[in-house]
Amino acid sequence: MLRSLFVALAVSAVFAGVPSNEETKRLMDHLSDVEHFKNEHHNKQFDHDAFLGEDQAKTFDQLPPEESKRRLGVIVDKIDTDKDGFVTPVELKDWIRYTQKRYIDEDVDRHWRQHNPNNEESITWDAYRKNVYGFLDEMDQKEFKSPDSEGFAYSALLKRDRRRWHYADADQNEALNKTEFAAFLHPEDYPGMNTVVVLETLEDIDKDKDGKISLEEYIGDMYKPEDGEEGEEPDWVKQEREQFTGYRDTDKDGYMDEGEVKEWIAPPEFDHAEAEARHLVFEADSDADEKLTKAEILDKYDLFVGSQATDFGEALARHDEF
Numbered sequence: 639m640l641r642s643l644f645v646a647l648a649v650s651a652v653f654a655g656v657p658s659n660e661e662t663k664r665l666m667d668h669l670s671d672v673e674h675f676k677n678e679h680h681n682k683q684f685d686h687d688a689f690l691g692e693d694q695a696k697t698f699d700q701l702p703p704e705e706s707k708r709r710l711g712v713i714v715d716k717i718d719t720d721k722d723g724f725v726t727p728v729e730l731k732d733w734i735r736y737t738q739k740r741y742i743d744e745d746v747d748r749h750w751r752q753h754n755p756n757n758e759e760s761i762t763w764d765a766y767r768k769n770v771y772g773f774l775d776e777m778d779q780k781e782f783k784s785p786d787s788e789g790f791a792y793s794a795l796l797k798r799d800r801r802r803w804h805y806a807d808a809d810q811n812e813a814l815n816k817t818e819f820a821a822f823l824h825p826e827d828y829p830g831m832n833t834v835v836v837l838e839t840l841e842d843i844d845k846d847k848d849g850k851i852s853l854e855e856y857i858g859d860m861y862k863p864e865d866g867e868e869g870e871e872p873d874w875v876k877q878e879r880e881q882f883t884g885y886r887d888t889d890k891d892g893y894m895d896e897g898e899v900k901e902w903i904a905p906p907e908f909d910h911a912e913a914e915a916r917h918l919v920f921e922a923d924s925d926a927d928e929k930l931t932k933a934e935i936l937d938k939y940d941l942f943v944g945s946q947a948t949d950f951g952e953a954l955a956r957h958d959e960f
Contacts, residue, residue, distance in 0.1 A: 688734055688737075688738075688914045689733070689734060689737065689914075689918065689942050689943070690713075690737055690942075690943060694737070701943075703939070706939055706943050707936050707939050709943070710935065710936060710939050710942060710943050711932060711936060713733075714932045714935050714936075715932075716733075717729050717730060717732075717733045718932075719732075723931065723932070724929040724930065724931060725929060725930040725931075725932075725935065726928075726929045726930075727912070727915045727916055727919050727928065727929070728915075730915040730918060730919065730930075731909070731911045731912045731914075731915040732911075734911040734914055734915055735911045738911070742820065742823075742824050742827060745823065745824070746816065746819065746820045746823055746824070749819070749823055750816055750819060753765070753766055753769055753770075753819075759815060760811075760813035760814055760815045760818075761813060761814050761819060762812060762813045763800070763803055763807075763812050763813065764812075766799075766803070767796070767800075770799070771792065771795075771796045771799075774789065774792055774793065774796065777789050798838065798841075801834060801837070802822055802825060802831075802834050802838075803822055805821075805825070805830075805831055805833060805834040806818045806819070806821040806822035806825070806828075806831065808830070825838075832900065832904050835903070835904070836896060836899050836900045836903065836904065837896070839899055839903055840896060840899050842859070843855050843856065843858075843859045845858070849895070849896075850893035850894060850895050850896075851893060851894040851899065852892065852893055853879065853882050853883065853887075853892065856878070856882050856886070856894065857875060857878060857879060857882075860878065861875045861878075882894075886898060886901075886902055888901070918941070918942070921938060921941055922934050922935055922937070922938040922941060922942075924937070
């Protein structure tokens with residue numbers, strides 16, 4: 639909870655289910671904590687986080703390819719609910735929704751136990767603040783003055799959490815029940831929290847703190863050239879510049895204000911799971927029949943589940959599933 643809301647690129651279908659990385663951004667945060675596109679390169683870690691759920695993705699990251707493929711085959715059989723030998727975009731969308739719900743439910747349960755060991759009906763703000771930020775009370779006030787200091791950074795996070803708590807507290811009694819606490823932890827999954835998600839997004843990108851997002855702030859949030867990298871910007875960055883001036887900045891004043899940011903990150907009727915399912919089908923559908931066989935999925939196992947990456951921490955095996 640000490641981290642700020644980390645947001646990621648989203649995709650939307652532009653033809654035949656093909657997503658484009660210059661389309662709507664910051665919509666699929668709840669599918670994964672990694673960026674869907676890293677500079678112009680597609681980030682497969684995002685896809686298998688979305689497909690498996692983040693915790694199970696960590697397990698697969700530790701597996702050799704043979705075991706990864708075996709377990710993926712077990713999952714494919716579960717996704718194919720009508721047992722016709724094909725995984726359709728609808729079945730894949732339903733699976734992604736299931737894995738996300740499981741991840742959120744487990745994450746909320748874990749934090750609920752941590753902050754509410756006696757399983758009371760609610761957690762008060764004072765108790766949460768003491769548990770998470772109580773160490774700030776012991777710090778010298780000088781630690782809060784410099785923008786580069788640890789105290790200053792944690793103080794800013796405290797204010798951010800306090801505001802998010804206020805928005806999650808539906809009955810405004812300064813305490814959160816488990817449903818409200820879930821909205822506090824995962825605001826992107828609760829429509830009533832859209833306002834605070836927009837505010838946090840605006841604050842993250844608005845580097846000069848003038849309350850709006852310039853074109854350079856918009857581009858700088860998603861594209862940072864590697865050290866020493868020179869030359870022309872990638873085509874997708876040029877397209878994002880065109881998106882900003884031609885579409886994001888609706889009043890053509892050179893900036894995105896709060897309302898324009900909301901239209902950008904929370905367009906109505908955008909289905910994150912459907913967009914990701916369409917993307918995965920497009921990537922793996924070798925015969926272009928808009929559905930996947932087990933063979934097609936296994937052929938692209940690295941897209942769906944990754945393999946042998948060891949930098950995501952200890953594996954959390956789910957032996958009951960395999």
